[in-house]
Amino acid sequence: MSILILNKNARSNSPYDLWLEDLNEKLVILTTTEVAHQFQNGKYEYVEAFDNYENNGNVEKRAIELNKLHNFKRVIATSECDIVRAGRLRDAMGIEGQDLFSANSFRNKVLMKQLLKEGNVPVPNFLEVKTPLELLDFISTNQYPVVIKPISGSGSNGVTIINNDYELSEFLKIGISDCIEVEQFIDGDMYHVDGLVVNGQIVFSWPSKYINGCLSYRDGKYCGSTLLEVNNPLYKRLQQFTKSVITALPSPSYTTFHVETFYTPDDNLILCEIASRSGGGRIRESLEHAFGININMLWVRSQCNLDIVIPDIQAPIAQTAFLIVPPKTGILLELPESVPYDWVCDYFISGVTGKKYEGAGSSVDNIAIMILKGQSEIEVKERLGILFNWFTESCKWG
Numbered sequence: 001m002s003i004l005i006l007n008k009n010a011r012s013n014s015p016y017d018l019w020l021e022d023l024n025e026k027l028v029i030l031t032t033t034e035v036a037h038q039f040q041n042g043k044y045e046y047v048e049a050f051d052n053y054e055n056n057g058n059v060e061k062r063a064i065e066l067n068k069l070h071n072f073k074r075v076i077a078t079s080e081c082d083i084v085r086a087g088r089l090r091d092a093m094g095i096e097g098q099d100l101f102s103a104n105s106f107r108n109k110v111l112m113k114q115l116l117k118e119g120n121v122p123v124p125n126f127l128e129v130k131t132p133l134e135l136l137d138f139i140s141t142n143q144y145p146v147v148i149k150p151i152s153g154s155g156s157n158g159v160t161i162i163n164n165d166y167e168l169s170e171f172l173k174i175g176i177s178d179c180i181e182v183e184q185f186i187d188g189d190m191y192h193v194d195g196l197v198v199n200g201q202i203v204f205s206w207p208s209k210y211i212n213g214c215l216s217y218r219d220g221k222y223c224g225s226t227l228l229e230v231n232n233p234l235y236k237r238l239q240q241f242t243k244s245v246i247t248a249l250p251s252p253s254y255t256t257f258h259v260e261t262f263y264t265p266d267d268n269l270i271l272c273e274i275a276s277r278s279g280g281g282r283i284r285e286s287l288e289h290a291f292g293i294n295i296n297m298l299w300v301r302s303q304c305n306l307d308i309v310i311p312d313i314q315a316p317i318a319q320t321a322f323l324i325v326p327p328k329t330g331i332l333l334e335l336p337e338s339v340p341y342d343w344v345c346d347y348f349i350s351g352v353t354g355k356k357y358e359g360a361g362s363s364v365d366n367i368a369i370m371i372l373k374g375q376s377e378i379e380v381k382e383r384l385g386i387l388f389n390w391f392t393e394s395c396k397w398g
Helices: 058-070 080-094 102-106 109-118 132-142 167-176 234-247 283-291 294-305 376-395
Strands: 001-004 025-033 046-050 072-077 126-129 147-151 160-162 179-184 188-197 200-211 223-225 254-262 269-275 319-325 331-334 344-349 357-360 368-374
Touching: 001 058, 001 080, 025 269, 025 376, 046 058, 046 331, 058 072, 058 080, 072 080, 072 294, 080 102, 080 254, 102 109, 102 344, 109 126, 109 234, 109 269, 126 132, 132 147, 132 167, 132 179, 160 167, 160 344, 188 234, 188 294, 200 234, 200 283, 200 376, 223 283, 223 376, 254 294, 283 294, 283 319, 283 344, 283 368, 319 376
Parallel strands: 001 025, 001 072, 025 046
Antiparallel strands: 126 179, 147 160, 147 179, 188 200, 188 254, 200 223, 223 319, 254 269, 319 368, 331 357, 344 368
């Protein structure tokens, strides 16, 4: 038997052959043309590359064909674009793991909220919208502002906030596309909880607070996040709320998770959404600096019935935060190659000098991501501002 791996990540982020080196199974990986060469020299039985990987139906076709030769025992997928694809393949090949219904429950925002509402988990009022009249009726009932989202979107891609009749008219000019939902706008701070489920139990979970929020890129602001301290009044509430969310959904026995939750001015928690994979924007790396564990490695190993070690975590090794810097509109002429602060753990540069940018199109579009540490929530929040100001002043745009 063999293990099928669906992958879009660079090998530096997902060295499956190292994570599974003590597994006595052959590894077959289907991946993107851009990163396939990085896996050619690893301990893989077979590597195949695909252009347009996320939407290429030949990935599924080849998986079915290769199953006849390799008799896959597990399907491993860690990226958002592969979660539903992997569920569909497991169902087709009769393989254990997250099935298609479970995968859709975490990916389809309408199905997700229907299930959570049935489970008495607070969610915004919502509606799948197919006609202008449905949207008008929803606004009449819920009032402005409202939020339009792709039903299966991620990274804030395609999210539109409609505040008034003028903005509604402009939105309707374009026409209502397929697969969108409208939601009641929730005023409040945004928190996220990230963790790991093994054998149906939450074995690690920790809440964090977004700084500026996931839509801050639209105003050219950075998006950041800081871990909560245990004595934060919302720490236990967010942990318990997350448990109720995972319990209300057909959650897989083995998964990481990323839960986004509103905390409203009237002291309520309302779910924004949940994903059955690790958070983006270097959340996983930030957690690794804070707790000394790689949740993706533990997730992959646990699915293959390999031993994993979950330390008894009472508090982080260091209070960490991450900072995502969105591109401006213009040509990036210069950006710093290093950071002058010893409290910066990692500095990831994605910006390309000489390239013309049109701003950010999602919450994860960036020219740099930084992970930093400190002794407290207050200190890391102050350092986020210092770091962003330094970086902004160090960049040159034309």
